[in-house]
Amino acid sequence: MFNLKTLAFAAALALASQASMAASFNFNGSIDAGGPLPVQAFSGQFSFDETLLSNSGEEFLNLSAWNLLAFGNNYSFDGTDATPRAAFFDGTLLGVEVSYSASTPAVAMISSPFGVADAYLVYRTAAGLDGTGSYTISAVPEPSSWAMSLAGILALGALARRRAIGQQR
Known part of the structure; x- marks a missing residue:
């Protein structure tokens, strides 16, 4: 199950990806x-x-x-x-x-x-x-779009890894 911290982090990433200006x-x-x-x-x-x-x-x-x-x-x-x-x-x-x-x-x-x-x-x-x-x-x-996409993918990977490690314990 997702906790509140995870949901807040995902929401912040989604909002930041929409903040592209140019x-x-x-x-x-x-x-x-x-x-x-x-x-x-x-x-x-x-x-x-x-x-x-x-x-x-x-x-x-x-x-x-x-x-x-x-x-x-x-x-x-x-x-x-x-x-x-x-x-x-x-x-x-x-x-x-x-x-x-x-x-x-x-x-x-x-x-x-x-x-x-x-x-x-x-x-x-x-x-x-x-x-x-x-x-x-x-x-x-835009370079910022690529950077934000990479940050989001890395964050999702870290969350998946953390979840997998937690299930192994």
Whole structure:
């Protein structure tokens, strides 16, 4: 049977594992063949404070880290038309929203109400010609998440060992 100390320890581990703050993501995509610029890859990273999500309805969280590599340019917070943000619906990530109208080409990343699979990058050349590209997003595990998982596994192993030794006596 579990005693009160064991239950309190397990509850503390569960709560600590939920206390992760920064969610970090990588994204990779390519410019589609139909636009005026040649097919090419783009990529980047972004982070936000996931503790600010209510997981209810439409939400937008300002990004705490942002980087986009596209068209030979490194886009960051400098030069954005507005603060880059992540879009959500009921806690589900829909994509990233950011635009650079003063860059050449002008670039924007647009979220989709249907999910990340339909989010896209759009660009406009100086001649006014448009093109698009799709992208995928993958989560980056935080070191604290790995450490907390390892601590939990070690604690469960210690409890199991202690219980096994107690039953042998």
